[in-house]
Amino acid sequence: MAEPPAPNRLRPPEGLWRRRVASFGHAFRGVWAALRSEVHLRFHAFATVVVVGLGFYYGISRLEWALVAISVACVWSAELMNTAIEALTDLASPEYHVLAGKAKDVAAAAVLLAALGALVVGGLVFIPRLLGS
Numbered sequence: 001m002a003e004p005p006a007p008n009r010l011r012p013p014e015g016l017w018r019r020r021v022a023s024f025g026h027a028f029r030g031v032w033a034a035l036r037s038e039v040h041l042r043f044h045a046f047a048t049v050v051v052v053g054l055g056f057y058y059g060i061s062r063l064e065w066a067l068v069a070i071s072v073a074c075v076w077s078a079e080l081m082n083t084a085i086e087a088l089t090d091l092a093s094p095e096y097h098v099l100a101g102k103a104k105d106v107a108a109a110a111v112l113l114a115a116l117g118a119l120v121v122g123g124l125v126f127i128p129r130l131l132g133s
């Protein structure tokens with residue numbers, strides 16, 4: 001008799017809520033996988049902890065928290081997208097190709113831009129407080 005088909009781990013379980021919960025699981029697995037492989041992301045995690053700690057220490061305003069949260073989310077999102085693009089590029093073009101290089105360079109540029117924006121926000125919010133003014 002034929003073996004029953006192996007369960008397809010890629011197919012989400014039946015039911016809307018179970019599918020949503022499964023999607024969250026995939027997303028957290030992605031964050032975890034990226035954290036394990038990317039030194040830059042671990043640095044962002046460290047910076048996030050420092051910035052949140054400083055935010056509580058100095059009692060920054062709601063608007064400042066909003067700016068800090070958007071900045072942190074932008075940097076994390078850009079770095080995660082960069083990691084995904086790097087992985088896909090390595091899969092599609094393990095050999096040298098000018099378009100593979102362009103894809104990686106442009107993805108890295110997105111991270112740089114997000115990080116510069118976060119640096120400006122962090123500077124405006126925290127430098128006056130760190131200088132005591």
Ligand SMILES: Nc1ncnc2c1ncn2[C@@H]1O[C@H](COP(=O)(O)OP(=O)(O)OP(=O)(O)O)[C@@H](O)[C@H]1O
Nearest residue numbers: 040086093094095096097098100101102104105108
């Ligand atoms: N297959 C390729 N073809 C052409 N150029 C590539 C290729 N792979 C990488 N490069 C070039 O080398 C640079 C560094 O690529 P690499 O994969 O080492 O990423 P990285 O910036 O070191 O990322 P990370 O440090 O986050 O792992 C790319 O930005 C690109 O310019």
